[in-house]
Amino acid sequence: MKPEDSAATPSAVGAGPAAVSGGARTPSYLDEGSMPLPFCPGCGHAKVTTALDEALQMVGRPRERVVVVTDIGCVGLTDRHFNTNAFHGLHGRSITYASGIKLADPDLTVLVVMGDGGAGIGGAHLLAAARRNIGICVVVANNFNYGMTGGQLSCTTPTGALTATCHLGNLEAPLDLMGTLRPSKPAFLARTSVFADDLPALIARGLSADGFALLDVWDLCVAYYAGQNKLTRGTIDDMMADLEMPAGVHHEGTRPEFARAWRDLYHPDEIADEEGMCLLPPDAGLTPVAESPLQTRLGILIAGAAGQKIRSLATILGAGAIMSGLHATQKDDYPITVMTGHSAAEVILSPEPVVYTGIENPEVVLILSAEGRSRVARTLAALPPESRVYVEASLGAVDTPARVIPLDLKGAAKEVHRLAVGAVGVGAILAAEGIYPPEAFEAAARRLQKGKVADTNIAGLRAGAALTPPADVRRL
Amino acid sequence: MIEFLEGNDAVVRGALDAGCRFFAGYPITPATSILTGMMRAMPDVGGVAVQCEDEIASIGMCIGAAMTGQKVLTATSGPGMSLYSENIGLAIMGETPLVIVDVQRQGPATGSATKGADGDILFLRWGTSGGLPLIVLAPESVEECYTLTREAFDLAERYRVPVILASQKEVGLTRERVDLEETARLCPPPRPRMAAPADTPYVPHAFSAPDDVAPLSPIGGPHLVRYTTSMHDERAWLTADPAVIARMMEHLRRKIDDHADEIARYEWDPQEGASTLILAYGVAARSAREAAARVRAGGGRVSLLVLKSLFPVPEAAIRAALEGIERVVVPEMNLGQYADVVRPLAGGREVVSVTRMDTDLVRPDDVIRQGGLL
Numbered sequence: 001m002k003p004e005d006s007a008a009t010p011s012a013v014g015a016g017p018a019a020v021s022g023g024a025r026t027p028s029y030l031d032e033g034s035m036p037l038p039f040c041p042g043c044g045h046a047k048v049t050t051a052l053d054e055a056l057q058m059v060g061r062p063r064e065r066v067v068v069v070t071d072i073g074c075v076g077l078t079d080r081h082f083n084t085n086a087f088h089g090l091h092g093r094s095i096t097y098a099s100g101i102k103l104a105d106p107d108l109t110v111l112v113v114m115g116d117g118g119a120g121i122g123g124a125h126l127l128a129a130a131r132r133n134i135g136i137c138v139v140v141a142n143n144f145n146y147g148m149t150g151g152q153l154s155c156t157t158p159t160g161a162l163t164a165t166c167h168l169g170n171l172e173a174p175l176d177l178m179g180t181l182r183p184s185k186p187a188f189l190a191r192t193s194v195f196a197d198d199l200p201a202l203i204a205r206g207l208s209a210d211g212f213a214l215l216d217v218w219d220l221c222v223a224y225y226a227g228q229n230k231l232t233r234g235t236i237d238d239m240m241a242d243l244e245m246p247a248g249v250h251h252e253g254t255r256p257e258f259a260r261a262w263r264d265l266y267h268p269d270e271i272a273d274e275e276g277m278c279l280l281p282p283d284a285g286l287t288p289v290a291e292s293p294l295q296t297r298l299g300i301l302i303a304g305a306a307g308q309k310i311r312s313l314a315t316i317l318g319a320g321a322i323m324s325g326l327h328a329t330q331k332d333d334y335p336i337t338v339m340t341g342h343s344a345a346e347v348i349l350s351p352e353p354v355v356y357t358g359i360e361n362p363e364v365v366l367i368l369s370a371e372g373r374s375r376v377a378r379t380l381a382a383l384p385p386e387s388r389v390y391v392e393a394s395l396g397a398v399d400t401p402a403r404v405i406p407l408d409l410k411g412a413a414k415e416v417h418r419l420a421v422g423a424v425g426v427g428a429i430l431a432a433e434g435i436y437p438p439e440a441f442e443a444a445a446r447r448l449q450k451g452k453v454a455d456t457n458i459a460g461l462r463a464g465a466a467l468t469p470p471a472d473v474r475r476l
Numbered sequence: 477m478i479e480f481l482e483g484n485d486a487v488v489r490g491a492l493d494a495g496c497r498f499f500a501g502y503p504i505t506p507a508t509s510i511l512t513g514m515m516r517a518m519p520d521v522g523g524v525a526v527q528c529e530d531e532i533a534s535i536g537m538c539i540g541a542a543m544t545g546q547k548v549l550t551a552t553s554g555p556g557m558s559l560y561s562e563n564i565g566l567a568i569m570g571e572t573p574l575v576i577v578d579v580q581r582q583g584p585a586t587g588s589a590t591k592g593a594d595g596d597i598l599f600l601r602w603g604t605s606g607g608l609p610l611i612v613l614a615p616e617s618v619e620e621c622y623t624l625t626r627e628a629f630d631l632a633e634r635y636r637v638p639v640i641l642a643s644q645k646e647v648g649l650t651r652e653r654v655d656l657e658e659t660a661r662l663c664p665p666p667r668p669r670m671a672a673p674a675d676t677p678y679v680p681h682a683f684s685a686p687d688d689v690a691p692l693s694p695i696g697g698p699h700l701v702r703y704t705t706s707m708h709d710e711r712a713w714l715t716a717d718p719a720v721i722a723r724m725m726e727h728l729r730r731k732i733d734d735h736a737d738e739i740a741r742y743e744w745d746p747q748e749g750a751s752t753l754i755l756a757y758g759v760a761a762r763s764a765r766e767a768a769a770r771v772r773a774g775g776g777r778v779s780l781l782v783l784k785s786l787f788p789v790p791e792a793a794i795r796a797a798l799e800g801i802e803r804v805v806v807p808e809m810n811l812g813q814y815a816d817v818v819r820p821l822a823g824g825r826e827v828v829s830v831t832r833m834d835t836d837l838v839r840p841d842d843v844i845r846q847g848g849l850l
Contacts, residue, residue: 067695069540072705080714085695087543088704089536090562096528096536097543103524104498104541105696125536128529262526266519285477286653315651319480322653328480330651336505336589356766357650357759358837 029056029063031083038077044194044219045075048141052078052113054200059207061109069098071122073115074148074221075141092122095129098136106259109207112138117146119177120155126177126214130184132258133211139203140177140214141194143221144229151224158243162228174243177216178250187211189251193218193236196247205249211257289443292324292436297350299359300429301379303372304422306334306343310368312449313422314345316457317430319448320441321349329354333375342375349435364433365402366425367391368409373398390429390469392421405432405469412463420460427464438465477657483621483648484551487577487641488513489656490625491549495666496575497523498546500537502530502556505589506645507579510551531559535576539563542572543703545669545694547629551577554596555586557603564638565604566705568728571681573632573639573669573692575625580644582835591835592645594758594809598817600640601787608725609732611639611739612787614757618652619659624741624784630667631739635731636689642786644809646759646837674698681710686726687734733788740790743782744797750777751802752849755794755818757783760807760838767807767843778849786814794821805830805847807838 030053039045056066066084070076072091079086089097098110119126119140129136145163146152152165155175162169178191188209190202194217206213218236220226231239240246256264300317304310311332318328326349333344346362348354361384367373373380373395380389383402391398393406407428413421430438441461445454487510491499499514501507511527518525524541528534531552538548552560557578567574580596582588587595596603600612611631615624621643628639670691672678678699682690690710693699702712709715709724732739745768756764761782768780781797783790798804804822806815807830815829830846832838844850 064698064700065696083700085700086702086704087540087695088706089539090566090705093532093536093563096533097540099533100498100500100537100540100542100548101544101695103526103537104544104546108544108696124529125533128533262524267522268519284479285655286480287478315480318651318653322478322480327653328651329653330480331646331649334590354652355769356762356837356840357646357652358763358839360839360841 026057026060029053029066029082029084031081034081037081039074040223042220042222043074044143045078045141047194047199048075048113048139048217048219049078049081051199051203052111052139055203055207058200058204059109065107066109066111067098067101069094069101069110069112071114071118072148073117073146075113075115078113092118092120093125094118095122095125095136095138099129099134102134102136103259103262106135106263110136111207112136114138114140116140116142116144116154116156120175123155126181127184130181130186130212130214133186133253133255134258135211137203137206137209137213138215139206140216141219142216143219143225145221145225147221147224151221151228158239163225176245177214178245181214182251185251185253185255186213187253187255187257188213188249190249191216191218191245191247193247194220195233195236211253211255284447286319286322286444286447288323288325290324290437290440292321292326292351294326294349294351294435297348297352297354298364298435299362300347300349300364300366301344301359301362301376302347302366302368302422302425303342303344303376304368305371306339306341307419308343308368308422309419310343310345310422313426313457314347316441316444316448317426318347318349319444321436323444324436324440326351326436327353329357331357342371344372344375361387363387364429365389366429367395367398368421368425370395388433390425390432392425407467407469409464412467413460416459416463417456420456420463423457423460424464427461428467428469430461431465432469438462478653478655480651481618481654481656482509482651483615483618483643484509484579485513486618486621486654486656487551487625487643487648488517490622491575491629492517492521493660493666494547494626494629496547496549496629497521498538498541498548499523499525499550500528500534501550501552502528502534504553504556506581506649507551507553507556507577509649510577510579514549531556532563535560535563538574539567539570539572542574543695543701545697547573547633547669549575549577551579553579553581554583557596557599561603564610565606567638568604568606568608568610569705570703571636573636575628575632575639575641577625577641577643579648580642582833588835590645592759592809593833593835594642594644594760594813595833597642597786597810597813600642608728609788610637611635611732611785612642613639613741613785614642614783615647616758616761616782617647618650619654619656620784621647622654622656622659623663626663626666627741633667633669634689635735636692637732642758644758672699679710680712681708681724683710683727686723686730689731736788736790737792739785739788740793741784742790742793743784744793745780746797747772747777747779750779751800752805752847753779753781753797753801753803754805754807754843754847755781755783755797756807757786757814758809760809763838763840763843764807766840767847767849770840771844771849776849789817791821794818798822798825801825803828803848805843805849807843809833809838
């Protein structure tokens, strides 16, 4: 049994894991040559940047194995100053790049630095990353407004606060990042402010967490938000109390980390062919077992209802043709709600490669249901007289100039299986039209379908072939 | 080995054989079977395939994974291409090799989700801000879904640029007889990623001549790698220097446009004495082939140019095919998008746009009648 996830109530910020407590620190991860930092005097982002550096020093990964991922917003300027790998992407999408990086190379330490703006526009990514528990550490420098574009409303702007786009007061409720993400039980969730002494240690805990970590770091935007809303170092704790969004560790979880869990679950013990070509199932090909007498291209339209297995039958019909040395194409037509309404398939069989994959006038039509008949009504009405329309007899009249051949397909299917009516119909047209030998269809069914399904289709085919069409139906 | 496969199946095989080991996508008709096919196939080759929360995350994850050294693929249809748009610009800006399959469906917006069209063609070329070039290939058959997917990966590596495969429902979800093992034997080996020497400083966007393409060192590899969506110099440092920006823009344009002839893929089937040229791509090319065969069988003369690459526009091939031609017939499953690309190249020749956007295939008869080939 894995240990239970910690309680949802925030705890005081305690000592970090062994990996981050004490010991010799690695040198700074900041690029001294890139200084000074570009932030306004007094902006909390400078504190965030130095805290990130201290946290990285505590964790001590080789800089080549660290990636700082940022996106658009003032705090997104930080990656430029880190002497690590750095990825600066589109507004609000840093979590997506970080997730791709982590999934591709699970051993990397991936640190995301974003603002509350990015958290808002990329909210779906935040939720998904926390649900996956993917091993990235997200630091949200949350200063309650969009500083880069001039101090507009963000998803964390408190109700009543003033910004450039709510100059009479914000009517929206602020997003509680902890409360929103806690139900997903990710590895680590904490809220703090840029003024907390233990900010670096807390970030280091996030970086060391085995899974998704997020730190909601309340921050001062001195250019816009702080002045207008009288927010200072001294009042930021009061603001947390007023909003009932306390500081502290809000969650520590033990769900498996996604990038590793995915590999554990899906990857076989040994990967057979890591570098070379993909492995194909041996001997699954459609090598011919028979010969077709077909001399010209033949267009077949099968029109039935959902549940009549039209698509898989059409595939077996085409595969059987290929196993008789023919070329074949197949296209299906069915509604998005696959278990109701019509289901139709167009199959072209030809001794030559099929160039045009449409059927201008099908030579053979098989109608298995009323839904199918209505679906192809326009085609039926336009058929030339020499086309043949095989129809389940109980459906009654078919409006077409073509030759109509009613057959008791349902009756024959009753002897086999209730789902065999399509196979009976295909058996009837294969026999009546003499398209290719039934053993090719049977071989195709055996090759592509599971035992019992193949058995049913083969029995249906034989029952259909036994139905006697009128003697004057053209045989190829 | 002979099989009866759909175009989307062939894309999956092509991607795996090209060395693709990372896929992220979001379900959408008619591209979903690429997502499910990759999820089934990837584990056996040691790769990763995931479903994302949306298309923005799908392409974002792919770009991130590509920068760690993986060959990556994502697949969608028109609505998802709209959501990919901004990140396609990022991949161009960051010079990221990335293959995207657009299994087009009839649009705009949700359109006819289960029906085909080629309505995204110009959007694929011009669908991100800035107007810089990328590469668009168009398969007409299941076999080409395999071969052009492989070529898309090679081109993405060669030019460090997104390559889009403009498939559509009528190719992606049509089943045909193929022997991909045999087809694979005729393909050149997959192009490996250009590695940067480990012992020299790494400049991620280095170029001397404007059309040079720098090697790509992976994040997590021997160098520290810097990547940015913002305007940058060769080191990926932000810049506001107009001279540096102009040079970078010229680089991003010319690394593709100067190599248009090398990227061009087409099949030219000229007929002596023909005054009409049918110029086609994608599934409409099959109608064009059938139309040309019927015209020729009836004693008529017609030449045929089938484009497999749409962008950069294979101008030299088009101009060569136009010699001695009086009229160009361009059949398309949209309202005449590529005809508008051909027209400025046609030097005053009549360009007949044969269009169909009602979810039916362009018929060979449409090409013959509307193209004046009776």
